[in-house]
Amino acid sequence: MDRLKVTIGNLELKNPVTTASGTFGYGREYADFMDLNRLGGIFVKGTTLEPREGNDYPRMAETASGMLNAVGLQNKGVDYFVTHIYPEIKHYDTAIIVNVSGSTIEDYAACAAKLIDLEKIPAIELNISCPNVKEGGMAFGTSAASAARVTQAVRKVYPKTLIVKLSPNVTDITEIAKAVEAEGADAVSLVNTFLGMAIDAESRKPLLSTITGGLSGPCIKPIALRMVWQVYHAVNIPVIGMGGISTWKDAVEFMLAGATAVQIGTYNFIDPTVSIQVVEGIENYLSRHNLRTVSELIGKLEI
């Protein structure tokens, strides 16, 4: 199994296949479908300093090969996570990474600080790219200056592995990636959802309560792949790739484009066992191509 190992900052993953925040709950939701310990890691649901009720229903609209969501970071807050959820999931033998979000820079830092002492949480993923909250979220991720400020503030208080999740809703994603790298991010993960919308032609009404929402699923894969490739060439820190991965082949493509690890998101809803199939598919690929380790794939796009 060692040949599947990859490293992100100080974080060692047993394999490069992880599950994306907001699509995998706290892992428990999938325990009936698979052995969670076979995953490289689990990025758990977006967590904020204070509890959040999220947006009004309807929060979801199906699209061709994808879906829009407008959940709006519904969660019970970091204290609830620490006291109620962490004790239930800490025994998993996989990396558990908490996705941290907030409305202000102070919120991000305070939320991150509360996670430092959790022994089985080796890293956090800073969500500066959620398109579904009125304040904060994506607002921090759409300018290099604000992305740098929030990264700097969290870096100051959080000594473990710090991953920053980037928004694709920007003119040049490499600028944002470089800005957070300069402030000490250990890795970047990309991409979060694309801002989109859906309309009911008959009623002339938007399908989401928030009018706009985040698009995910196989429909975004080519754009995500391009962004991973661009960012890989712009920074020296590891890139975690995601966006529409539904097969092992997609995962290998992201690694060839430069991803050290991948996150599987929306497709978990369609096939809750997809992540395990991706692990197995990558292993087969390595054997077929006579590769010793999975790291030999990273950025090996042949042009």
Next chain:
Amino acid sequence: MLDFVVRSNEQLNSRNHLLKVSPSTGEKLPPMYPGQFVQIRVEDSPSTFLRRPISIHFVDEKANEMWLLVQKIGEGTQKICAKKEGSLLNMIFPLGKSFSIPDDTETKTVLIGGGVGTAPLLFLGRVLKESGFSPDFLLGGRSGNDLLQLNEFEKYGTVYCTTEDGTKGEKGPVTHHSVLQKKKYDFIYTCGPQPMMMAVARYAHENGIACEVSLENLMACGFGACLCCTEKTKNGNVCTCTEGPVFNIKELTWID
């Protein structure tokens, strides 16, 4: 998650099909309860990305078959209804919480359904009858042709009908049926279009009758991961798929 083989597919009217399915592996169906649902994967349909949630219409333990009543609404449900005998359907099941069964078998129950929303009430009616209750059914539709499976419902209790056009039973909405004036019920179960369920919930509330409704909020995963199908309740936003789809109206914010 399991592959099911379609044992039969019967077209009941222009829009609705009755599919009887059993595990393709031949394994025995696990325990399932009325009100629970399945998430069916739809293949070969570019516009259908998500699974389709369908409530469990009936379970025939002897034949090891699950029955699904499917209405053709969009491309996804059309694909499901087009499945031939012998073809496979991948399902995540059983999902959600079931209707509750009262402790006292003297409790007078009525199961009120509208259109394809009557689906889970057949299974519920059987379980109630087997548990010692004498359930009544009050089923509504646009016209007589929309009232499905009446002969099946009749096996488990008295069936009352209403139609909008008066072609079967009393004319008008279910909440205006005369049986609700004549008989005194203690517990109402309802499933159907949201406006109908809201009218039933209001009726139940005004008459001090316990009432459970089965919601059909749009969902992506069906097992509590995506947080898309939330319903605003007195306990905040909760997932319809895991905390429901069955809710007591006291938990909802529909009335007060």
